[in-house]
Amino acid sequence: MTDSRASRHDNRTEAIMRAALDLALEVGYAKLSIEAVATRAGVGKHTVYRRWSSRGLLFLDAVLSLNTGGLSHPNTGDVVADLRETMNKAVNLLAQPPWGPLYRALIGEAQHDPEVAAALNRRFIEPQTADTLARLKAAKDQGEIAPDFDLGLAFDILSGPLYYRLLITQQPITDDYIDRVLQAVFAGMSPRPQTR
Amino acid sequence: MTDSRASRHDNRTEAIMRAALDLALEVGYAKLSIEAVATRAGVGKHTVYRRWSSRGLLFLDAVLSLNTGGLSHPNTGDVVADLRETMNKAVNLLAQPPWGPLYRALIGEAQHDPEVAAALNRRFIEPQTADTLARLKAAKDQGEIAPDFDLGLAFDILSGPLYYRLLITQQPITDDYIDRVLQAVFAGMSPRPQTR
Structure with a gap:
């Protein structure tokens, strides 16, 4: 991919994950559908399925993208x-x-x-x-x-x-x-x- | 209810819970639908909804009906x-x-x-x-x-x-x-x- 295509790819991935999180908070994960995520993110369903084989794996990526990784332990000696x-x-x-x-x-x-x-x-x-x-x-x-x-x-x-x-x-x-x-x-x- | 109507009610309740458990084991809970449970139990969808307001509450009753209650603690002094x-x-x-x-x-x-x-x-x-x-x-x-x-x-x-x-x-x-x-x-x- 050229740089601009790679960047568009990243932007879409971000937008899909963001849409999944927003919808999960709005309607609950149980009611989350790939269709609704695609619509919210402004992409086609196939664009979602090309990146993730299931709703669960998309949601996993989206949730873990929130983790800032700041949970490692200090060592103060106590x-x-x-x-x-x-x-x-x-x-x-x-x-x-x-x-x-x-x-x-x-x-x-x-x-x-x-x-x-x-x-x-x-x-x-x-x-x-x-x-x-x-x-x-x-x-x-x-x-x-x-x-x-x-x-x-x-x-x-x-x-x-x-x-x-x-x-x-x-x-x-x-x-x-x-x-x-x-x-x-x-x-x-x-x-x-x-x-x- | 007369005795026979009460007993038919109990039998249907049992059959619906049994169908929910069987289907959950066969297809997974994620794919369980009230429609499929009703069909398997040989009753109409409304018969299920009259007893349980949601799939989750039906499943809860069905799973807890398996618990034989034998998990209380003995007291041997140890x-x-x-x-x-x-x-x-x-x-x-x-x-x-x-x-x-x-x-x-x-x-x-x-x-x-x-x-x-x-x-x-x-x-x-x-x-x-x-x-x-x-x-x-x-x-x-x-x-x-x-x-x-x-x-x-x-x-x-x-x-x-x-x-x-x-x-x-x-x-x-x-x-x-x-x-x-x-x-x-x-x-x-x-x-x-x-x-x-």
């Missing part, structure tokens, strides 16, 4: 403070439109479409997990995490309660909730031996 | 063993058709339909949470759980990782995974003081 900061940031995104309802709709679609589920994991969940794991490994090396704690589970245990609230009980995920999760997960349920 | 038993039972249901894919599809629908989300919580999640909480309170009274552990979070922390795996990474939830979650959640991430 692992609880660093996890809290990243979890607060993630939740402040999730707590409000547009990201919250769109992300829930995307996970909803992943329950029906295995391609969406696989791509969501590969492109969003796995990099996030790897970043958290690296931060936790550093904390273990510094003695902030018990030497025998199963780090392979840490991401599931830290983010599981947040997803549970987002997807199941649908109660608000507040900064206070995150503090309580961190406190509970670090302390553990078992009684601790008296230290004096 | 809280970890009792939690393990109940979690293993739940996961053995979830790990295979029909319950697993149907439950995922139901949670998927709850992301798009607030009525489904509210009813799922009221009829399934809340009773389960209350049962787990009662078992954990007894354990706390017996000194098996730290006196200051935040029990209000316990269900989120124990079941969050399972839902995370079911809905997000979609990796298998094995008995070994449950053992690891219980071990990690009871021990906590913080290093423990040396006991000798």
Whole structure:
């Protein structure tokens, strides 16, 4: 492609993703159709289908295009403070439109479409997990995490309660909730031996 | 209604729910239509709509009709063993058709339909949470759980990782995974003081 054709291609891709997000917020993802997206974006249906083989994969690209990638963990030497900061940031995104309802709709679609589920994991969940794991490994090396704690589970245990609230009980995920999760997960349920 | 009319009503309700489940397993929930359910059940569309105002609420009733209610916690005096038993039972249901894919599809629908989300919580999640909480309170009274552990979070922390795996990474939830979650959640991430 020449530069101007490539740029027109990018502009159309952008316009289609923007239309998908706008319509999902306006009418709900359940009622989103490729036809309506094409009309809103001012392109033909085939232009959409040439780029995406399904509504779910278009929606995935559109939602992930909103992620500014700013969810990597700092390392200040205090692992609880660093996890809290990243979890607060993630939740402040999730707590409000547009990201919250769109992300829930995307996970909803992943329950029906295995391609969406696989791509969501590969492109969003796995990099996030790897970043958290690296931060936790550093904390273990510094003695902030018990030497025998199963780090392979840490991401599931830290983010599981947040997803549970987002997807199941649908109660608000507040900064206070995150503090309580961190406190509970670090302390553990078992009684601790008296230290004096 | 006379007895025979009431019984015909029940039979039709059963047949419609059965048809919804069968079709969801055959074609996927995303492609399920009220028309197809009515045809499969041998009733008119209006007969379905007289009982359920939406496809989601019909599907919710149908999926919950499969739940045999056998997920309450025993109390043998060993809280970890009792939690393990109940979690293993739940996961053995979830790990295979029909319950697993149907439950995922139901949670998927709850992301798009607030009525489904509210009813799922009221009829399934809340009773389960209350049962787990009662078992954990007894354990706390017996000194098996730290006196200051935040029990209000316990269900989120124990079941969050399972839902995370079911809905997000979609990796298998094995008995070994449950053992690891219980071990990690009871021990906590913080290093423990040396006991000798």
